[in-house]
Amino acid sequence: xAGAFSARAELKVAAIFGDxxxxxxxxxxxxxxWSNPGAEVTVKFGGQTGTVQAxxxxxxxxxxxxxxxxxxxxxxxxxxxxxxxxxxxxxNVLVGEVWLASGQSNMEKPLGQQPGQQPCFNFEQVLAxxxxxxxxxxxxxxxxxxxxxxxxxxxxxxxxxxxNALSGMRFSAAAxxxxxxxxxxxxxxxGLIGSYWGGTRIEPWTPPAxxxxxxxxxxxxxxxxxxxxxxxxxxxxxYNAMIAPIAGFAIRGALWYQGESNCSGTNDDDYLTYxxxxxxxxxxWRQVWGEGDFPFYFVQIAPFKYYGGKAKRVKTPExxxxxxxxQARAARTIPQAGMAATTDLVDDLNNIHPRDKASVGHRLAxxxxxxxxxxxxxxSAGPVFAKAEFSGGQAVLxxxxxEGGLASRDGKSLSWFTIAGADGKFIPAQAQLAxxxxxxxxxxxxxxxxxxxAWAETxxxxxxxxxGLPAEPFRTDAEAR
Numbered sequence: 001x002a003g004a005f006s007a008r009a010e011l012k013v014a015a016i017f018g019d020x021x022x023x024x025x026x027x028x029x030x031x032x033x034w035s036n037p038g039a040e041v042t043v044k045f046g047g048q049t050g051t052v053q054a055x056x057x058x059x060x061x062x063x064x065x066x067x068x069x070x071x072x073x074x075x076x077x078x079x080x081x082x083x084x085x086x087x088x089x090x091x092n093v094l095v096g097e098v099w100l101a102s103g104q105s106n107m108e109k110p111l112g113q114q115p116g117q118q119p120c121f122n123f124e125q126v127l128a129x130x131x132x133x134x135x136x137x138x139x140x141x142x143x144x145x146x147x148x149x150x151x152x153x154x155x156x157x158x159x160x161x162x163x164n165a166l167s168g169m170r171f172s173a174a175a176x177x178x179x180x181x182x183x184x185x186x187x188x189x190x191g192l193i194g195s196y197w198g199g200t201r202i203e204p205w206t207p208p209a210x211x212x213x214x215x216x217x218x219x220x221x222x223x224x225x226x227x228x229x230x231x232x233x234x235x236x237x238x239y240n241a242m243i244a245p246i247a248g249f250a251i252r253g254a255l256w257y258q259g260e261s262n263c264s265g266t267n268d269d270d271y272l273t274y275x276x277x278x279x280x281x282x283x284x285w286r287q288v289w290g291e292g293d294f295p296f297y298f299v300q301i302a303p304f305k306y307y308g309g310k311a312k313r314v315k316t317p318e319x320x321x322x323x324x325x326x327q328a329r330a331a332r333t334i335p336q337a338g339m340a341a342t343t344d345l346v347d348d349l350n351n352i353h354p355r356d357k358a359s360v361g362h363r364l365a366x367x368x369x370x371x372x373x374x375x376x377x378x379x380s381a382g383p384v385f386a387k388a389e390f391s392g393g394q395a396v397l398x399x400x401x402x403e404g405g406l407a408s409r410d411g412k413s414l415s416w417f418t419i420a421g422a423d424g425k426f427i428p429a430q431a432q433l434a435x436x437x438x439x440x441x442x443x444x445x446x447x448x449x450x451x452x453x454a455w456a457e458t459x460x461x462x463x464x465x466x467x468g469l470p471a472e473p474f475r476t477d478a479e480a481r
Contacts, residue, residue, distance in 0.1 A: 010058070011035045011086035013078055015151050016246045019091045020158040022136045022191025023076075024098045024250035025069040027291065032061040032248070033088075035080040045076040046095070054080075059150075069188040070095045071134050092160075094134060096189030097182055098251045099368075101175035102205065102243070103258035105198030106299070106360075109353055110170040117353045120173045126358070127163040130176075135161035135183050137176075139169045140195040144232055145240035146225035148207075152245045158191075172196065174257055174299070177361025182368060193251070195242045197232060201261045202277045204238035210284020211235070214276050239284075247288040253295030253336075253372060254285065255364055260301050260352060263323045264313040271314075271323055278330040282337065293336045297367045300327050300472070302342040302354045306457055309350060320457035324473045328384075338367035341382055344409060344470045349458050363469070379403045382469030388451060388476045394441035395419065395451045395476070402436050404466015414438065416454045416461035420477070421445045426452055431463075438463070450477035 013033040023029050023045075031043050035054045042051045043062040050062035073092040080086040101107055108114075111123040120126070141154035159165040166176060172194050183190040203220065211221035223235045230237055262274050282296045301323065306314040314320065331339035340363035345356045354360075363380075370380035383399035383406060390396075399406065408414055414431035419442050429442045429451070440451050454461045454473035463471040 011041075011078065011080040011088055013088050013090070014245070015155055016138070016193075016249045017076070017090060018138075018158045020093070020136050020160055021090065021138070022094045022096050022098055022189050023067055024191075024252060025067050025095050025188065027066055027250060029064040029067060029250040030061055030248050031064060031076070031078070032059065033078065034058045035060055035086065039080045042079045043076070044079075045093070046070075046074060067095045071189050094136065094189035094191075096134070096191065097186065098191040098193070098249075099175070099179065099182075099253055099255055100193045100195065100246075100251050101172050101178075101255040102195045103256050104196065104200045104261055106260070106301075106353055107172050107174055107255070107257035108196040108198050109173055109357060110166070111173045111176065111357075112167055114170065118351070118355055120357045121355050122358075127166060130161060130163050130166055132161045132180060132183060134189040135179050136189070136191045137161055137165055137169060137171050138191070138193045139171060140193070140242045140246070142197050143241035144230045144237045146227050146230055146237070148240045148244035150245065153241070169194075173357035174360045174364070175255060177358045178255060178364045178368070179361075181362060181365035185365070185369060186373065193246065193249075195246070197238060197242070199261055200232055200238060200258070202258055202274070202281055203235040204232055205243065205258075206236065206277065206281045207239045207244070207284040207288055208236060209287045210280035210282075213283045213287075214280045216273065216276050217280050243285070244288070247285070248290065250291070251289070251294065253297065253368070256281075256296065256298035257360070258298075259323065259327065260304075263301060263320060264306065266312055266315050269315070271319060272326065274323065275326045275330050275333075278327075279334060282334050295336050295338075295368065295372045296334065297338045297340065297364050298327070298331070299340045299360055299364070300324060300342055303346050303349055303458055303460055304352050305349050308457065317457060318455065321455045321459070321473055321475075324454075325475070328472050328474075336371070338371055338380065340364050340367060341470050341472050343454055343460055343473065344462075344464070346460060379465065379467035379469065382467075383463060383465050383471035385453070385472070385474040385476070390448055393446055393448070394439050395448050396434075397438045397440060397451065398436070399438075399471065401469075402465050406433050406436060406438065407464055407466060408433070409462040409464045409468070409470070412462060414461070414463050416456070416459045418452045418455060419445050419448045420450045420452075421447055422449055424450075426450075426455070450475070452477070
């Protein structure tokens with residue numbers, strides 16, 4: 001952070017603000033920090049001037065009015081008690097679209113080398129063409145706290161995007177691909193904030209305010225964390241250190257890639273509560289940000305041998321398919337949310353970190369372009385099961401989001417459909433495209449009553465829509481418990 005500090009007064013701007021940052025266009029932009037209690041603090045940027053008095057604890061906050069997108073570097077100046085008493089100047093500031101990216105290791109995964117993982121596909125070529133000076137990156141270092149922190153500890157300051165920044169920060173590949181598409185499509189600067197930690201559950205990222213909103217989770221709102229040997233599994237511990245200090249920094253929305261750790265577990269049915277926990281996370285973040293229902297787009301976790309691998313990570317072979325339906329239902333019940341499906345993006349079912357993060361970032365960007373940026377012509381979702389009709393020894397399935405028609409990705413017969421009669425025994429079925437429907441049947445089931453699709457942790461089905469987006473796994477017989 002640039003700027004001169006006077007010895008006669010203390011003036012500090014929150015760590016999320018810095019040289020090279022991007023501020024959010026089109027909405028109020030809070031700027032905050034600390035000075036001497038009662039000090040008059042003035043913020044100047046983009047022709048605006050705002051002045052407030054620091055409170056009894058020295059905290060101050062100036063809320064700039066809506067800013068217009070600008071790729072012209074500008075300075076943001078903060079003065080306490082007049083320029084002679086203390087001044088901080090932040091340089092090379094742009095205005096555009098700002099997104100927060102969070103979650104566990106599949107969001108954390110960088111383009112190149114990561115211990116214990118294979119690099120993303122074509123990472124060398126991607127890095128060689130990653131010079132985007134109007135994309136800016138900020139990375140929060142891993143940290144834990146027993147109570148919400150006022151400011152970040154360690155972090156990697158805002159940097160203009162190029163191969164050195166991406167590699168040096170080990171910045172999220174999925175977030176980078178998302179940001180690159182938003183930048184090139186909208187032709188505005190983009191700021192990406194990365195705050196993630198591999199192997200973590202959703203509860204540590206959730207604020208007490210989020211738990212308090214969900215009746216089944218209200219007990220977690222009162223969780224008390226000791227300071228000795230604090231674990232990254234404890235509710236709120238990551239929120240306190242890695243989200244709370246940046247909450248309020250103006251953003252357009254959030255990206256989330258997490259769930260593997262909540263899906264895993266062989267002794268209980270805790271994974272079935274993930275829908276409530278997603279509602280708590282999103283509702284909590286939205287409450288502490290104070291921006292209303294900002295967009296929240298997340299990734300459906302990928303096929304993987306949780307049950308059938310070398311070590312059983314889940315209770316039953318149906319755990320992952322059930323988890324998929326829980327995620328899908330969250331996308332439809334949480335306002336301003338959306339989900340990117342990934343059943344067609346796995347190159348190795350023994351690898352929990354799929355290497356195609358370019359497609360993940362692209363699908364998240366499709367959601368933002370369609371739902372957030374109003375590009376009605378953009379198809380952002382694959383086929384979603386809508387209705388089943390059983391008659392004449394077959395099931396006729398209808399789908400939402402069948403834009404461009406239904407198709408087989410590889411030109412082969414539709415795969416991963418099973419069918420059952422009244423005995424509830426599911427067997428592989430034949431599935432045929434019939435206009436905008438799929439007809440499912442088996443000579444072994446004379447009177448079918450239920451169909452399941454991609455109901456296996458290793459399912460990589462080929463049903464898609466005309467836009468090339470995969471159909472979501474589903475079952476007609478019951479919702480997840």
